[in-house]
Amino acid sequence: MELKTIVVDNSPELKQRLVTILSGMEDIMVCKSFDDAVAAMQYIEENPVDLVFSDVVMPEISGITLASMIYDMPRHPEVILLSGIPGFSLEAWKIRAFGFIIKPYTRAQIADMIRKYRKAVKEGLLERDIVYQGER
Numbered sequence: 109m110e111l112k113t114i115v116v117d118n119s120p121e122l123k124q125r126l127v128t129i130l131s132g133m134e135d136i137m138v139c140k141s142f143d144d145a146v147a148a149m150q151y152i153e154e155n156p157v158d159l160v161f162s163d164v165v166m167p168e169i170s171g172i173t174l175a176s177m178i179y180d181m182p183r184h185p186e187v188i189l190l191s192g193i194p195g196f197s198l199e200a201w202k203i204r205a206f207g208f209i210i211k212p213y214t215r216a217q218i219a220d221m222i223r224k225y226r227k228a229v230k231e232g233l234l235e236r237d238i239v240y241q242g243e244r
Contacts, residue, residue: 111137112156113139113157113159113160114148114152115127115138115142115161116144116166117143117163118163118166123143126218129218133219133222144166144167145166145168148162149177149178152181152185158225160187160188161188161190165196171189171191172196176203188205188209189209190209190211191208206225207224
């Protein structure tokens with residue numbers, strides 16, 4: 109099953125790094141990447157997406173707010189939040205994000221999160237408890 113993903117990060121270097129990691133994985137399509145949450149939300153409303161990888165700290169609208177808006181949609185993709193600030197994991201848990209990964213992340217952490225997503229889909233349910241990757 110090919111997963112349609114988008115990447116949201118206002119850092120061009122980190123955004124490109126994640127796009128490169130995802131593009132190198134089997135059955136992953138990076139549909140688009142965004143510098144801001146507003147453009148990402150508009151894309152999600154108009155296009156089918158399975159997974160959203162979003163930075164937490166961004167100007168105007170944070171990744172936490174973006175995830176909340178996404179989860180308010182009747183049919184929504186799952187959101188995996190990324191941040192260099194571990195304290196945001198509690199916020200991610202509160203909004204019931206699919207996952208949270210501490211920056212700097214590795215290819216293995218991204219692959220593990222995708223594997224957990226595929227397993228949840230295969231079993232016909234999505235894990236609603238946050239999947240935490242990184243140092244605590």
